[in-house]
Structure formats: structure tokens, C-alpha cells
Amino acid sequence: MFVGEYIAKLDTKGRVIFPAPLKRQIPEAELQQAFVVKRDIYEKCLLLYPMSEWQYQTAILKKKLNPFNKKHAEFLREYYRGTAEINFDGSFRLLIPKRLLEFVNVDKDLVFAGQEGKIEIWAKEVYESKQADNEDFANLANEILGGDFGFYNQD
Secondary structure, three states: OOOOEEEEEEOOOOEEEOOHHHHOOOOHHHHOOOEEEEEOOOOOOEEEEEHHHHHHHHHHHHHHOOOOOHHHHHHHHHHHOOEEEEOEOOOOEEEOOHHHHHHOOOOOEEEEEEOOOOEEEEEHHHHHHOOOOHHHHHHHHHHHHOOOOHHHOOO
């Protein structure tokens, strides 16, 4: 699980220094492996997966989808569209493909936002505009969780 949100700046070549607090949350062995970046399905942001999490996510898809089913094949095509394998350089910068930066309309400032198993990458202005107020978030939590937090009701 990744924790925190961090603002970063793109340099003129489209590279970004990966936030040190997020780097510390990644096991050393995984830092040496490639990461996968892809477009989000629901929002104008990118998702950055460590390779182990990406493999876990694709294993879930393989169990649920049949590539010989036309609708499943269409879904898979769109799901994998806009994906790229990226690596850290020696200065722990990421070079995010230009087409993906254009998809999220990043000009200079972006936000890395920690999530369960992945990191969202947003244009700073878009990320800030998506913030719900406390009452809206409380209503959403109630709608989704229904006040039933099962782990609190254990005997």
C-alpha cells in the first residue's frame, strides 16, 4: 500500500523525480524492476504499478476473461491501450511517455497519490479539482459502506 500525495515537476525532457517518501515504500528488489504505467479507466489520470502488482492484476484478468470472446477481447484491447513499461534512471527519475502525459494534460506540475497497490499520477490542477468536501465524502462512505465496518463488529 502506498501512502501520501506528493507534488513533482516535469523537466523539459518529460522526466520527473520520483518522490523519496514513495520510493522508501517500495522494497529494494522492486526498485530494480520495471514498472507499468497506464491510463486509468475512470479518470484522467495515470496508474503506476510495481511489476509484482501489475502481474497480480493481469492474473485476475486472465481468470475472468476469455480472449476469444469478442467483448472480452475489446475490453482487453482498451485496457492495455496506453500502457508502457518504465524504469527509474540513476537519479530515480521516471520518463513517462509523452502520449500518456498528453492524455492527462500535464503541463509542468503533477501529483503522485498513493493507493492500494498502485500510485495515481495526476495533473496537479485536475487532482485538486477532484477533492470532495467532507460532507460529500461522508455521504459517499455511508453509501458504499453503509455504516457496516465488518472488522469492527467481530466478537
